Amino acid sequence: xxxxxxxxxxxxxxxxxxxxxxxxxxxxxxxxxxxxxxxxxxxxxxxxxxxxxxxxxxxxxxxxxxxxxxxxxxxxxxxxxxxxxxxxxxxxxxxxxxxxxxxxxxxxxxxxxxxxx
Numbered sequence: 001x002x003x004x005x006x007x008x009x010x011x012x013x014x015x016x017x018x019x020x021x022x023x024x025x026x027x028x029x030x031x032x033x034x035x036x037x038x039x040x041x042x043x044x045x046x047x048x049x050x051x052x053x054x055x056x057x058x059x060x061x062x063x064x065x066x067x068x069x070x071x072x073x074x075x076x077x078x079x080x081x082x083x084x085x086x087x088x089x090x091x092x093x094x095x096x097x098x099x100x101x102x103x104x105x106x107x108x109x110x111x112x113x114x115x116x117x
Contacts, residue, residue, distance in 0.1 A: 041114045043096040045089040048109040
């Protein structure tokens with residue numbers, strides 16, 4: 001044993017966060033916010049433009065998740081980029097909820113709504 005106690009080092013947690021302002025375009029909707037769903041009208045999954053994801057990544061997601069060809073995925077990605085949104089799938093509400101959750105899992109901004117053309 002030493003006559004001198006060993007020095008004690010105390011580590012404090014340090015948090016560093018970077019805050020970058022991001023503007024998000026909100027889609028305009030002509031529908032009332034609380035419309036009653038019509039049972040025979042199909043639902044659609046809509047992917048919206050965002051300032052984060054690369055266009056190549058969005059195309060990759062459309063190819064890998066939906067199984068779209070490279071050309072189809074590229075066209076949908078261009079619609080998202082230039083028009084601000086694109087319908088990427090349609091079907092039952094449950095299927096579209098699953099697709100929206102999958103898009104969120106890939107980091108894309110997606111919503112669902114009834115296709116009332």
